[in-house]
Amino acid sequence: MPNILEEIVEQTVIDLRKRKQERSFSDLGDLELFERESRDFGEALQLENDVAVIAEIKKASPSKGLIREDFDPQRIAAQYQEGGASAISVLTDEPAFKGSLKYLETASKEVSIPLLRKDFIVEPYQVKEAKAFGADAVLLIATITDGHQLQELLHAAKEFELQALVECYSEEDFEYVNFEHVDILGVNNRDLRTFDVDLHRGVELLHKAPEDTVLVSESGLSSATDLQFLLERNIDAALIGEYFMRQENPGEAVSAMKSELQNLITTETK
Numbered sequence: 285m286p287n288i289l290e291e292i293v294e295q296t297v298i299d300l301r302k303r304k305q306e307r308s309f310s311d312l313g314d315l316e317l318f319e320r321e322s323r324d325f326g327e328a329l330q331l332e333n334d335v336a337v338i339a340e341i342k343k344a345s346p347s348k349g350l351i352r353e354d355f356d357p358q359r360i361a362a363q364y365q366e367g368g369a370s371a372i373s374v375l376t377d378e379p380a381f382k383g384s385l386k387y388l389e390t391a392s393k394e395v396s397i398p399l400l401r402k403d404f405i406v407e408p409y410q411v412k413e414a415k416a417f418g419a420d421a422v423l424l425i426a427t428i429t430d431g432h433q434l435q436e437l438l439h440a441a442k443e444f445e446l447q448a449l450v451e452c453y454s455e456e457d458f459e460y461v462n463f464e465h466v467d468i469l470g471v472n473n474r475d476l477r478t479f480d481v482d483l484h485r486g487v488e489l490l491h492k493a494p495e496d497t498v499l500v501s502e503s504g505l506s507s508a509t510d511l512q513f514l515l516e517r518n519i520d521a522a523l524i525g526e527y528f529m530r531q532e533n534p535g536e537a538v539s540a541m542k543s544e545l546q547n548l549i550t551t552e553t554k
């Protein structure tokens with residue numbers, strides 16, 4: 285596992301320990317949103333002649349520090365939905381990303397499109413927490429788990445009626461992924477040792493998944509040309525955070541990127 289992930293997970297586990305002392309696993313089931321019916325994340329990512337955009341609510345990151353000063357998760361969620369995002373990813377990790385479960389809860393009450401909890405999930409407690417704060421899907425990072433742990437987390441996701449986006453960074457991570465239980469695969473284009481982004485490498489890895497897997501390209505995407513690159517290679521969805529968060533109206537930026545992609549497609553088929 286790259287060092288940066290080791291550091292993030294170490295802090296996440298300390299933070300998680302505190303939350304578990306404040307609220308037990310069974311008490312999570314008493315929270316208001318726990319009974320809410322999940323929205324279909326996987327289905328939302330499968331569009332005809334288009335790339336679904338998973339727009340991310342991301343205040344800060346370890347590589348860039350504070351990304352957005354004027355940060356109102358409720359407004360951003362509403363703008364993303366209005367701009368045509370297919371789903372929203374909410375970073376809930378506090379130590380490294382200044383995220384919060386409260387942002388997830390706020391977004392869940394604001395929009396009707398599916399929500400992904402983006403965090404560093406290592407225990408079933410965090411999966412139940414995702415459900416209790418309004419998520420429809422969880423990100424499970426293969427490289428921070430072993431095969432057994434990943435299976436346990438996938439099982440928890442199923443129990444709480446959440447879908448799972450399983451994320452790989454490298455070919456070695458595929459060892460832990462049992463595709464009989466994984467329908468949605470993401471590959472992170474960012475090399476965590478150098479922070480360099482390589483879309484070609486990401487797509488190459490995604491194509492190693494079985495044919496009916498929903499494929500998601502993650503990180504470093506910032507233009508309609510990037511989406512066109514993905515569309516031409518049969519990638520279903522793009523997870524985009526920093527680029528949208530740096531725009532004045534993140535939702536208008538989603539809408540502009542999606543229309544530009546359609547223009548590019550039409551121009552090239554003329």
Ligand SMILES: O=C(O)c1ccccc1NCC(=O)[C@H](O)[C@H](O)COP(=O)(O)O
Nearest residue numbers: 345346347502503504505523524525526
């Ligand atoms: O964003 C980071 O710096 C980062 C560093 C270490 C581990 C994960 C990291 N990001 C999480 C993500 O995967 C991204 O937030 C997500 O894919 C969106 O990426 P981007 O569009 O580049 O903000």
